Amino acid sequence: MTSPITELLNAALNSICELATIQTEKPSMVSAPILQTDYGVLVGIVGAIKGRLLILGETAMFSQAGLAMYGMELSGEMLESFVGEFGNSVAGHTATKLYDQGVKIDITPPTTMQGMVKLGGFSKAIEVPFATSDGASGQLVLAVEES
């Protein structure tokens, strides 16, 4: 039987790869605080699986994601707003994929973060680095609470 975090990870990775043109690297357990450099978005997950989905990345990564999803390069306030929408879209598509597998989750509105932030306190979290075709980097982090 697949563990909840594996189901969530697979659905989240499939979603982010479908929405933005990115290449993911090997997942690893988070063992140290995570450093955000430019932008980040946090979405809470409730329901059959409880946890948090976090996407961090360079400005260029989110800008290219905006281009891939909506055909326009974004900057300034619209990019800041898109960062939240990107997290909402990845989490929303993740929820849809899990529903199709019989797992019902809901998501919270996104919380966006800007600037240099050190994030800690993750236990049982998985981190997946990724990069766009232009080399802009990001990280997807999933933390699941034990039920």
Add this chain to the structure above:
Amino acid sequence: MAKVLVVDDAAFMRMMLKDIVTKNGHEVAGEAGNGAEALAKYQELSPDIVTMDITMPEVDGIEGLKRIKAFDGNAKVIMCSAMGQQNMVIEAIQAGAKDFIVKPFNAERVMDAIAKII
């Protein structure tokens, strides 16, 4: 020409929808950032069509839809969400939504939905 109320907590999404709606000859009557604001704007502006996100702070889009339909049973609401699972679509349609657009969308999909209900 239809008067459209755009409801989404993300300014970026409101900008995208406003751009699509106005470029296709309709008017954006107003904008709202959650379901409670949506009802207030609906009562103030009497729009022909509402586009409604689902995952929003304070009052979500499903509740916003229900409040608008309770105020005006003839309200025409198009849900516009990244949450496209079957149960969400069914709940929205049962609550009176006319259509359900899954994000990310393109202009054609939005205009098709508007054209069908005006």
